[in-house]
Amino acid sequence: MNKSKAGLALGAVAAVGAIASWQAPAGEAAKxxxxxxxxKVIPHVSGDRRFSGTYDNWKDEASIRAAKAKGLMSHEMNFxxxxxxxxxxxxxxxxxxxxxxxxxxxxxxxxxASCHGPDGExxxxxxxxxxxxxxxxxxxxxxxxxxxxxxxxxxGIDGWKENTRPNSVLDMYVxxxxxxxxxxxxxxxxxxxKEAYERGKNLYFKRTGQFHFACASCHTPPTVGxxxxxxxxxxxxxxxAHYPIYHFPYTLPGDDLAHVFTLQHQIRSCQMLSRMSQGTxxxxxxxxxxxxxxxxxxxxPMSIPTQEYNMSTDYLKR
Numbered sequence: 279m280n281k282s283k284a285g286l287a288l289g290a291v292a293a294v295g296a297i298a299s300w301q302a303p304a305g306e307a308a309k310x311x312x313x314x315x316x317x318k319v320i321p322h323v324s325g326d327r328r329f330s331g332t333y334d335n336w337k338d339e340a341s342i343r344a345a346k347a348k349g350l351m352s353h354e355m356n357f358x359x360x361x362x363x364x365x366x367x368x369x370x371x372x373x374x375x376x377x378x379x380x381x382x383x384x385x386x387x388x389x390x391a392s393c394h395g396p397d398g399e400x401x402x403x404x405x406x407x408x409x410x411x412x413x414x415x416x417x418x419x420x421x422x423x424x425x426x427x428x429x430x431x432x433x434g435i436d437g438w439k440e441n442t443r444p445n446s447v448l449d450m451y452v453x454x455x456x457x458x459x460x461x462x463x464x465x466x467x468x469x470x471x472k473e474a475y476e477r478g479k480n481l482y483f484k485r486t487g488q489f490h491f492a493c494a495s496c497h498t499p500p501t502v503g504x505x506x507x508x509x510x511x512x513x514x515x516x517x518x519a520h521y522p523i524y525h526f527p528y529t530l531p532g533d534d535l536a537h538v539f540t541l542q543h544q545i546r547s548c549q550m551l552s553r554m555s556q557g558t559x560x561x562x563x564x565x566x567x568x569x570x571x572x573x574x575x576x577x578x579p580m581s582i583p584t585q586e587y588n589m590s591t592d593y594l595k596r
Contacts, residue, residue, distance in 0.1 A: 313492035316483040321465045321475060321573040326515035329498055332356045336516070339363065353503045357512045361520050366585030369450070369524035372536045373583065376451025379444050384433045390448070393432070398455045405456035406580055407463060409569050411470045418474045420568050421449045421522075422540055423560045440559040446538040450522040454582040461519050461575040471569060474562075478570030481563060482514065487554035493545075493567070496552070518568070518575040524585045539586070541568050 318328040326333040335345040336358035343363075345355050352359050380390045380398060394400045405421060412419045415427060422440040425448050429438040438444045465475035482493045495501065496511040504511070521541040529537060530547055539547070542559040545567055549556045557564040 313494040322576045323578040362581045366524045369583035376447040405453045406459035446535040463573045465573045474569040478566035516578045518571040519578045
């Protein structure tokens with residue numbers, strides 16, 4: 279093993295060791311169920327300043343380009359150098375498939391396009407404001423749940439449920455109509471969204487599973503900023519602005535989703551890798567976590583489609 283790879287491996291071991299060995303301070307045993315840092319969270323992308331300290335390197339396009347010009351590494355930009363600036367050409371056939379479903383007529387000749395326009399004109403910018411409270415359904419919904427409900431209620435299609443191929447590629451198609459729009463999910467005003475945000479924050483920092491990890495175990499210091507087994511854990515600020523994401527070549531067992539990872543599909547993947555019980559996509563707990571993550575991207579522009587594995591590997595040579 280060369281020195282650079284050995285250094286990465288040692289960094290990974292050290293980070294995981296720090297996770298496994300963390301102990302609650304004396305007199306705070308009751309807080310041991312939560313990973314530290316929950317009290318520092320704010321529902322805006324700039325909240326990263328309290329965590330990784332990298333925010334000024336990736337807060338906008340100019341900052342990312344300046345950081346790259348200085349030779350900073352991807353983790354010093356919270357991996358936004360490829361997640362925000364670089365688009366995935368491989369994902370365009372998936373967007374075309376999503377558009378086909380969007381314009382696919384039912385027996386009565388109606389389609390998603392009947393309400394929203396053949397190119398989704400009426401949906402531009404909408405995804406930047408999701409999740410939102412749906413008064414007709416009486417609950418907070420994410421993109422895939424809204425698609426399922428519309429398909430069933432207006433088109434008579436009962437098979438476009440969350441975590442199916444039609445739903446996932448449609449979700450990516452609708453999301454890309456908001457490319458460049460800044461995320462704006464109101465979790466400050468009293469109501470169901472704020473309540474979901476608070477529940478989601480608690481779930482994100484809650485320790486669970488065989489490893490007694492929380493989501494925050496990987497996405498806050500000391501783990502964040504290390505390269506772990508090819509994984510690149512970033513802080514939870516801003517990342518939701520890039521989902522749904524094209525995740526080729528990775529899939530979960532049994533998937534046929536054209537390598538599309540919705541945000542809740544990504545959460546399930548992380549739960550599996552962390553030996554947690556996987557949540558059901560569209561369930562209240564999973565929606566709550568998505569509300570928390572999306573609100574943590576407030577103020578950051580959406581960038582869709584991006585691809586998970588298109589990072590430069592130049593850092594391996596340093």
